[in-house]
Amino acid sequence: MHKFSFVSLCVMALAAVVLFSGETRMAEAVTCDVSELSPCMAAIMSPKPPSATCCSKLKEQKPCFCQYLKNPTIKQFVDTPKAKRIASTCGVEYPQC
Template sequence: MRSQSVLAICAVVTAAALLLSNTRMAEAVTCEPRDLILSCQQVVQSPLSPPSPSGPCCVKLREQKTCFCGYLEKYSAIVKPYLNDPRVTKVASICGVTIPVNC
């Protein structure tokens, strides 16, 4: 009888751990290009040379770096011209983010 109680407790703990890990995964990055554009647009369009990215821009770049290949696939015609802009690559570099060219 006692071994069944221990087994039941282990099952509950395992189920709770699985639920918590799924919750954390659901809190992962939401790939929203509009958020990225709004966070970095002023920096990229600024006449300052070299550009000086703000904290929110760098945070958003780092947060969405796992989204870049999806953006390239889904919005290729819109995104590719920006990748050729040296200001965009400079901002990403200053923020410590590498923008993939081939995915």
């Protein structure tokens, strides 16, 4: 169970990193919560492509990605080739923070 929680955190962090590309949303405030990226877990844990919900959550959390990358606990999971693949599949550039 502990391993599953750790994997879940990794997946969420990865999804967050993948989502952030540089665009900012001016009209809406976003609460930065890496757990919002949990719909991306299936894509992180398997070779399946990300779901529409995953891509939507990545786009929603995009303003938070640099914050997630600055957190060493989250960064080690989101700064991976798989996270970059998911972001690319969702049409989100990998962030340059």
